[in-house]
Every structure is written in structure tokens, then in C-alpha cells.
Amino acid sequence: MTLWELLLLFVVGVASGFLNVMAGGGSALTMPLLIFLGQTSAEANGTLRVAIIIQNISSVSSFRRLGVHEFKRSLAYTAWAMPGAIAGAVAGVTVADETFQKILGGVMIASIFSLFMKNPAEDTLSKQPKRSWLIYPVMLVIGFYGGFIQISVGFLFMIALFHIEKLNLIYVNMHKVTVVLMYMVPVVAVYAWTGNVDWVLGLLLGVGSAVGGWWAAHASIKKGEKLIRAVLVVAIIIMAAKLFGVY
Numbered sequence: 001m002t003l004w005e006l007l008l009l010f011v012v013g014v015a016s017g018f019l020n021v022m023a024g025g026g027s028a029l030t031m032p033l034l035i036f037l038g039q040t041s042a043e044a045n046g047t048l049r050v051a052i053i054i055q056n057i058s059s060v061s062s063f064r065r066l067g068v069h070e071f072k073r074s075l076a077y078t079a080w081a082m083p084g085a086i087a088g089a090v091a092g093v094t095v096a097d098e099t100f101q102k103i104l105g106g107v108m109i110a111s112i113f114s115l116f117m118k119n120p121a122e123d124t125l126s127k128q129p130k131r132s133w134l135i136y137p138v139m140l141v142i143g144f145y146g147g148f149i150q151i152s153v154g155f156l157f158m159i160a161l162f163h164i165e166k167l168n169l170i171y172v173n174m175h176k177v178t179v180v181l182m183y184m185v186p187v188v189a190v191y192a193w194t195g196n197v198d199w200v201l202g203l204l205l206g207v208g209s210a211v212g213g214w215w216a217a218h219a220s221i222k223k224g225e226k227l228i229r230a231v232l233v234v235a236i237i238i239m240a241a242k243l244f245g246v247y
Contacts, residue, residue, distance in 0.1 A: 012208065013051060013207060017212025017214075027150050030205060042092075050203060077135070077179045078183055081140065081183050084144035085147035086186050088187075131165070138164060146187070157180070
């Protein structure tokens with residue numbers, strides 16, 4: 001691998017880590033890069049998850065140092081998301097996803113409007129404005145998608161936690177990265193078992209992702225929800241364009 005390729009991995013990793021923590025969709029940057037560097041789609045799908053683990057370790061640590069954490073609640077979400085994620089990973093090494101990605105593109109565009117609906121908890125840092133049993137089966141479904149494709153799964157977590165649990169977006173981001181970190185460990189094991197992980201590329205990409213995740217965790221606390229919303233809208237538009245084959 002050349003010096004330019006190493007630099008490209010780092011820069012794209014930073015951008016991906018920042019985007020994943022602030023909104024979601026960062027994998028839409030890393031997967032094309034890994035394919036460009038010679039990986040198959042399945043290998044890219046597995047390899048980018050190594051970087052996501054590294055990135056989310058950095059992000060979870062940053063949120064915790066900044067006093068934004070609620071581990072028991074994150075663990076409850078993970079208990080439902082993880083079985084779905086493992087099943088999705090098994091499907092992800094064998095099943096094509098082109099049609100599903102196009103459907104997801106429509107969902108992403110629709111989610112832009114929902115983000116600007118009034119949330120009664122959006123002006124506070126309340127960690128428990130509402131509890132709903134509906135969030136748990138939704139976590140199972142989102143977990144399956146995360147294990148299967150991963151691209152834009154952050155959007156789905158944000159929409160679910162924001163609208164079902166009525167969580168403030170800062171806490172939505174914290175729970176999102178915590179849940180993804182925990183379910184990603186067995187998912188990576190599935191991809192590795194089937195020979196679809198390049199550990200060297202994943203670790204190199206992860207260095208940049210950790211920097212981007214750390215940066216985003218601090219930015220989301222200091223700048224608040226206006227910055228998160230702005231980044232999320234831009235990310236949704238870019239991601240939807242990719243899913244529809246615009247670029």
C-alpha cells in the first residue's frame with residue numbers, strides 16, 4: 001500500500017467517524033474506498049466494521065468523560081439489537097442488498113421532515129423523558145439491518161430513539177454509539193469467520209475514525225442540537241443520493 005493510500009484511509013476515516021457519531025452514514029464513505037482499494041463488497045462490509053469498533057470506543061469514552069452516559073439503558077437496547085445484528089451478519093455474507101438500499105434511500109429523505117417535528121424533550125438534557133416498550137422490537141429490527149448492511153444504521157437508531165423514546169439528540173447519539181459498539185463485536189466475528197475482514201485495512205481506517213469520533217462527541221456537547229441537525233440533514237441527502245445511484 002502506498003503512502004497516498006494510507007493518507008486517504010486516515011482522512012476518510014476521520015470524516016466517517018465524525019459523520020457516524022454526529023448523524024450516521026459514514027460507512028457510505030468508507031465502503032467505496034475499500035472497494036476502490038481492491039476489496040469485494042462482502043470484504044468491505046466486514047472490514048469497515050473493525051474501524052467502527054475503534055471509532056465507537058473513542059466516542060463512548062468521550063461521552064463518558066463529558067458526563068453523558070446511561071449504561072443500563074444502553075444495555076437494555078443492546079440486549080434486543082444484538083440478536084438481530086448477529087442474524088443480519090449471517091445474512092450479510094450471502095444476500096444481495098441493492099433493492100433494499102433503494103427503499104432505504106426513500107426512508108432517509110422522508111426522515112428529514114420528521115427531524116423538524118416538535119419534540120417536547122428537545123430543549124433539555126433529560127435522559128428519561130419517556131419509556132416505551134415499542135423501542136425493543138424496533139431495536140431488534142434495526143440490529144438486523146446493522147448486521148446486514150451497516151450503511152446508515154445510525155440514521156435508524158436516531159429516528160427510533162428520538163421519536164419513540166423522545167430522547168434529546170445528544171443522548172440519542174450517546175446511546176447509538178454505545179449500542180453499536182456492543183453489538184459490533186459478535187458481528188465482526190461472523191464476518192471474520194467467513195474470511196471477509198482485512199484486519200490491516202480495518203485498523204488503519206479505525207485510527208482516523210477514532211479521531212473523527214472523538215471530535216464529533218465533543219462537538220455535539222459544545223454546539224448542541226442545532227449542529228447535530230444540520231450535519232444529519234446533509235448526511236441524509238448525500239446518503240440518499242448514493243442509494244438512488246445519483247453518484
